[in-house]
Amino acid sequence: MRSEPGSSRPLPDPASIDWSEVDDGALDELILGVPREFTRDELVEAAGLDPEESGRLWRALGFTDSEPGDRVYTRADLEAARMVTRLSREWLPETVAREAVARALAQSMSRLAEWQIGMLAQVAAAHLGELTPRDAARLAAEVIxxxxxxxxxxxxxHLAATASRWVAGVQRRDVADTWPLSVGFADMVGFTRTTRRRSMDELGEMIERFGAVTNEVIANGRGRVIKTVGDEVLFVTEHPADAAAIALGLRDRVRTEPSLPLLRIGLAHGMVLARYGDVYGEVVNVAARLTSEARPDTVLVDKEMYDALRDDPRFDLRRIATLHTRGYSHLRAWALRGARER
Structure with a gap:
């Protein structure tokens, strides 16, 4: 049971409610807003799409293929398909680029949808008793x-902010989509062990708190969250000093959060391939390896980070023994602390 915000009245768990009267047709009415009326072949013909490519794009968006005679597509799908045809002709002539864009959209939107449906289910659950499940779902859908x-x-x-960064950094790039960036991983220590000792509600609270804390500290430190995967967050900054300050800020902030385990953090700096919202390259791999080798509540940095930070009076850097880790048999590393910790 949950409590409604601002009230002590307990709320039912949305998963414990019988939603059977809210059938597929009712969900379509609530969420899509229009009925499903086209088969795949009808949609492809009306939009002027290539049948084979349309299937690849649909799968790239994260959806399974429909049966030939199933009427699963709406007029909104038809308009989107026509838009794809227009974009393909005018802006994205390469098939590989179109599918990559579709995958990038799907990865972001599917995660967002998962979270939002859970939120909307809780909104609906708050009104059960006074309303039927179907009417409660309809009320929740009004926020869509x-x-x-x-x-x-x-x-x-975000588009405006990214465009500004692109213009400011374009002169520093050697190759398209390649940037000098500081990359950081922050990993919760003992996450698997911790999950065994906590209920699902406690685990949910821990994950929510981890996301809130990391987003706040990273954004305030002029960094960007690239992605959060379970117990780990990947972030980047334009300048090594910002990454160092963020790492120490995350470490210190998590120390004050009783629901969160301590962190281990790794930082590396260099040329990074930034594409479709993610980052790739050796710098990313080095940051990940440093994170896995760091002790709880510590920050490790690579040689490039050390060179950039060693004359900065805000930081203290101590050389540690050469690391022997997967893919790197002689990885040089330094432990990062704040100047006041000397």
């Missing part, structure tokens, strides 16, 4: 247009 508008706003703000 606002969510859609908010997503568009946040996307445009």
């Amino acid at each position: 247009p606002d969510l859609e508008a908010l997503q568009s706003y946040v996307w445009r703000r």
Whole structure:
């Protein structure tokens, strides 16, 4: 049972409710807003798509193929398909690029949808008793247009911020999509062991708190979260000193969070391939290896980070024994601390 915000009234767990009266047709009405009326072949013909490529794009978006006679597509799908045709002709003529864009969209949107459906289910659960499950679901769905508008706003703000970074850094790039960046991993120590001792509610609270803390510290430190995967967050900064400050800030902040395990953090700096919202290259691999080798509540940095930070009075760097880790038999590393910790 959960409590409604601002109230001591317990709420039912959405997963314990019988939602059977909210059938597929009702969900379509609530979420898609229009009925399913086209088969795949009808959609492909009406939009002027290549049948084979349309299937690859659909799968790249994370959806399974439909049966030939199933009417699973809506007029919104038709408009989107026509948009793909237009974009393919005018802006994205290469098939590989179109599929890569589809995969990038799917990875972000599917995670967002998972979280939002859980939130909407809780909104619906708050009104059960006074409303039937179907009416409660309809009430929760009323927030969808606002969510859609908010997503568009946040996307445009991120688009503007990313464009500014691109323009500012374009002169420093050697190859398209390649940037000098500081890359950091922060990993919760003993996460697997911790999950065995906590209930699902406690685990959910821990993950939510980890996301909130890391996003706040990284954003305030002029960094960007690339992704959070379970017990680990990957972030980047333009400047090594910002990455160092973020790492120490994360370490110190988590020390004050009773629901969170301590962190181990690794930082590396150099040329990184940034593509489709993710980062790749040896610098990313080195940061990951340093994280796996760091002791709990410590930060390790590579040689490039050390060179950039060694004359900065805010930081203290201590050489540690050469690391022998997967893929790197002689990895040089330094332990990073704040100057006041000397």
